[in-house]
Amino acid sequence: MLTSDLILGLEVDRPLRIGIGRSHESAKSEYSAIASARFGKISVYNDPEKLCEDLRDGIIDAAVRGDMSSNEVMASLKELFGINSLQRAAVMEPQHGGVFLLAPVGIDEGRTVEEKVEIAINASRLMVSLGGIGRVGVMSGGRESDRGRDRNVDISIDEALETCARLHDIGIDAEHVQITIESAIKDHDVILAPDGIIGNVIFRTLHFLGGAKALGAPVLNLDKVFIDTSRAKEDYTDSIALAYRLARKAIR
Numbered sequence: 001m002l003t004s005d006l007i008l009g010l011e012v013d014r015p016l017r018i019g020i021g022r023s024h025e026s027a028k029s030e031y032s033a034i035a036s037a038r039f040g041k042i043s044v045y046n047d048p049e050k051l052c053e054d055l056r057d058g059i060i061d062a063a064v065r066g067d068m069s070s071n072e073v074m075a076s077l078k079e080l081f082g083i084n085s086l087q088r089a090a091v092m093e094p095q096h097g098g099v100f101l102l103a104p105v106g107i108d109e110g111r112t113v114e115e116k117v118e119i120a121i122n123a124s125r126l127m128v129s130l131g132g133i134g135r136v137g138v139m140s141g142g143r144e145s146d147r148g149r150d151r152n153v154d155i156s157i158d159e160a161l162e163t164c165a166r167l168h169d170i171g172i173d174a175e176h177v178q179i180t181i182e183s184a185i186k187d188h189d190v191i192l193a194p195d196g197i198i199g200n201v202i203f204r205t206l207h208f209l210g211g212a213k214a215l216g217a218p219v220l221n222l223d224k225v226f227i228d229t230s231r232a233k234e235d236y237t238d239s240i241a242l243a244y245r246l247a248r249k250a251i252r
Helices: 004-008 028-035 048-056 070-081 113-129 151-169 196-209 237-251
Strands: 016-021 040-045 062-064 090-093 100-103 136-139 174-178 190-192 213-218 225-228
Touching: 004 090, 004 213, 004 237, 016 028, 016 048, 016 237, 028 040, 028 237, 040 048, 048 062, 048 070, 062 237, 070 225, 090 196, 100 113, 100 196, 113 136, 113 151, 113 190, 136 151, 151 174, 196 213, 213 237, 225 237
Parallel strands: 016 040, 016 062, 062 225, 100 190, 136 174, 136 190
Antiparallel strands: 090 100, 090 213, 213 225
């Protein structure tokens, strides 16, 4: 079973430069930077645009959002990297369970089959790079036996089946797991929610109510390492460690 300890318990064989964002009302990012000094130079940023610029220009090797405003950071990322939309996958570890990736988790992500397929491909590859199997469980809004009860549920089932078919065509192991996430996480380590709104609700329920660990949400469609985080998180040391692991692997 892949655990957060296995992902984060790596030796630091080369110090890196990592930036973390800070809001004006909190010192959580500063405390996390100090506690993560073993990974290299951890710089705290107050300006979202400067954080993203330094990541783009190679002044830092990886970035962590910290508790900066999501809207400001994500807008800067899209503008400076020239992309229209972002894809994020949250690295989750439920109590008494192994690590899995949950995507999409941005409320404006995963709205079409094309977006779902692209997110699933990138999330599966990321999971394999972390030591997982990359098997994708594609969720829908109900069981297949629920067809006919609600038009939106029917559409979500059709889209889930089409997403699975497209993933199979390119060699990605994917299964329609319907609405049963509780069963899906037993043998899938990538869970694809019907859309980013539902994915965000699942994330918040698991993390804030269910006590699941949330290491951060890497942005999948950047050529740099950027870890999105929740402002409600009290400690970002695990997110910095995740950023180090992904950046160290990319540099190799």
